[in-house]
Amino acid sequence: MSDKKDAFVTEITPRSEDFSRWYLDVVRRAELADYSPVKGCMVIRPYGYAIWEHIQRMLDARFKATGHVNAYFPLFIPEGLIMKEKDHVEGFAPQVAWVTRGGDEALEERLIVRPTSEVIIGTMYAKWVKSWRDLPILINQWANVVRWEKVTRPFLRTTEFLWQEGHTAHETAEEAEDETLKILALYKEFAEHELAMPVVDGVKSESEKFAGASRTYSIEALMGDGRALQAGTSHNLGQNFAKAFEIQFQGRDKSMQHAWTTSWGVSTRLIGGVIMTHGDDSGLVLPPAVAPHQVVIIPIPRGNWKETVLPTCEAIRDELTAAGVRVKLDDSEENSPGWKYAEWELRGVPLRLEIGPKDIEKGTVFSARRDTREKAALPMADLTTTVKTLLQTIQDNLLARARAYREEHTTDVSTWAEFTAAMEGRPGFLIASWCGSAACEATIKAETQATLRNIPMNSPRVDGTCIKCNGASTVKAWFAKAY
Numbered sequence: 001m002s003d004k005k006d007a008f009v010t011e012i013t014p015r016s017e018d019f020s021r022w023y024l025d026v027v028r029r030a031e032l033a034d035y036s037p038v039k040g041c042m043v044i045r046p047y048g049y050a051i052w053e054h055i056q057r058m059l060d061a062r063f064k065a066t067g068h069v070n071a072y073f074p075l076f077i078p079e080g081l082i083m084k085e086k087d088h089v090e091g092f093a094p095q096v097a098w099v100t101r102g103g104d105e106a107l108e109e110r111l112i113v114r115p116t117s118e119v120i121i122g123t124m125y126a127k128w129v130k131s132w133r134d135l136p137i138l139i140n141q142w143a144n145v146v147r148w149e150k151v152t153r154p155f156l157r158t159t160e161f162l163w164q165e166g167h168t169a170h171e172t173a174e175e176a177e178d179e180t181l182k183i184l185a186l187y188k189e190f191a192e193h194e195l196a197m198p199v200v201d202g203v204k205s206e207s208e209k210f211a212g213a214s215r216t217y218s219i220e221a222l223m224g225d226g227r228a229l230q231a232g233t234s235h236n237l238g239q240n241f242a243k244a245f246e247i248q249f250q251g252r253d254k255s256m257q258h259a260w261t262t263s264w265g266v267s268t269r270l271i272g273g274v275i276m277t278h279g280d281d282s283g284l285v286l287p288p289a290v291a292p293h294q295v296v297i298i299p300i301p302r303g304n305w306k307e308t309v310l311p312t313c314e315a316i317r318d319e320l321t322a323a324g325v326r327v328k329l330d331d332s333e334e335n336s337p338g339w340k341y342a343e344w345e346l347r348g349v350p351l352r353l354e355i356g357p358k359d360i361e362k363g364t365v366f367s368a369r370r371d372t373r374e375k376a377a378l379p380m381a382d383l384t385t386t387v388k389t390l391l392q393t394i395q396d397n398l399l400a401r402a403r404a405y406r407e408e409h410t411t412d413v414s415t416w417a418e419f420t421a422a423m424e425g426r427p428g429f430l431i432a433s434w435c436g437s438a439a440c441e442a443t444i445k446a447e448t449q450a451t452l453r454n455i456p457m458n459s460p461r462v463d464g465t466c467i468k469c470n471g472a473s474t475v476k477a478w479f480a481k482a483y
């Protein structure tokens with residue numbers, strides 16, 4: 001049994017030393033993603049893709065449960081179509097990839113590779129909607145999109161990425177707003193319940209809203225380095241796209257009206273959020289809900305272990321699997337147990353079970369939690385129930401820990417001096433009064449790099465003075481340096 005690989009954990013830069021380097025080390029060493037020969041594009045490796053599949057499955061179930069259906073629209077959008085919504089074009093133009101040739105012929109009309117699909121979907125809705133009876137349309141698409149990025153980072157910002165984009169059309173302004181907020185709440189519940197990632201849900205400022213939207217709402221999470229991550233957005237598009245693409249219907253009063261539309265999305269960026277919310281110096285820490293393997297079983301190879309220990313390991317694996325637990329039995333012979341402990345810790349497996357001849361004699365299994373590193377002997381009797389309870393405990397603990405971290409790194413500030421001092425020192429969220437002016441927002445960003453993340457939902461009216469200009473203010477906004 002060779003222990004020569006035991007030292008590999010040093011390949012991960014400590015978080016405190018260089019967070020950005022730590023992140024890239026974890027992504028690479030845990031085999032979540034790899035760089036590709038295409039600049040700015042990553043390969044999502046099987047271990048990373050498995051996390052995405054769990055995210056997809058759990059989100060998709062929530063979309064279906066709220067009345068949405070899936071469909072698929074083309075990857076390409078003709079140039080003429082994208083020009084129809086002026087703000088939208090201006091917002092996305094710098095990031096658009098163009099197709100100008102097909103085979104050896106120049107195209108009569110250039111195509112763009114979709115950066116988002118409002119345009120192509122709006123065009124189709126205009127064909128499908130004739131009467132108020134055709135509404136609402138509640139469609140989601142799982143797809144890839146392309147945004148030409150200058151600086152990229154795996155999962156957080158890549159030229160091509162995977163996401164879901166919901167596009168809905170409604171009869172009234174109220175219904176569109178209800179839909180926008182329903183999805184925002186769905187995203188928040190999903191992020192907290194499944195990813196154990198606490199988020200602040202709120203409305204974006206005018207300057208941070210989606211190109212062409214009336215209002216953009218977002219969920220914002222706080223990463224382990226004190227920077228915020230926009231983890232999902234839900235846009236109320238008003239009648240802007242309906243007017244540009246002529247999504248019109250005959251109303252109940254027989255008058256012709258424009259529909260009210262929404263769009264909303266989350267992406268593979270969520271995986272980056274999970275890594276940076278929970279990870280530590282030993283690598284990845286995965287919430288059980290999205291972990292490809294929730295439990296890893298490691299047999300202790302003593303004596304004729306294949307006859308004595310292995311059958312017990314297999315029986316436990318089979319019983320846990322039958323109970324719906326995702327289990328990996330690592331019975332490979334080329335690596336020592338010590339190497340396997342470190343490897344599966346690095347890959348963030350929530351719970352490790354070690355089983356040797358002595359454990360079998362005592363009727364116990366030795367367990368180690370990834371989140372707290374707590375170790376305990378568990379009785380073999382009723383092990384499945386114990387394991388399922390432990391996994392839920394780990395899931396809950398990760399959320400509680402992330403919430404406590406966010407609370408420790410959220411500061412209410414009332415003067416500009418406090419604001420700048422906090423931004424230079426301990427990073428995190430700053431809550432401050434803001435007058436509503438885009439100029440103040442821009443100055444704050446220029447002087448501190450902090451951006452207005454959002455104004456939380458149901459914020460009470462607070463009469464105060466703007467953190468930047470001392471003008472009258474009625475709201476408190478959340479600011480942070482952000483990814």
Ligand SMILES: [Zn+2]
Pocket residue numbers: 434435436437440466467468469470471
């Ligand atoms: Zn101001």
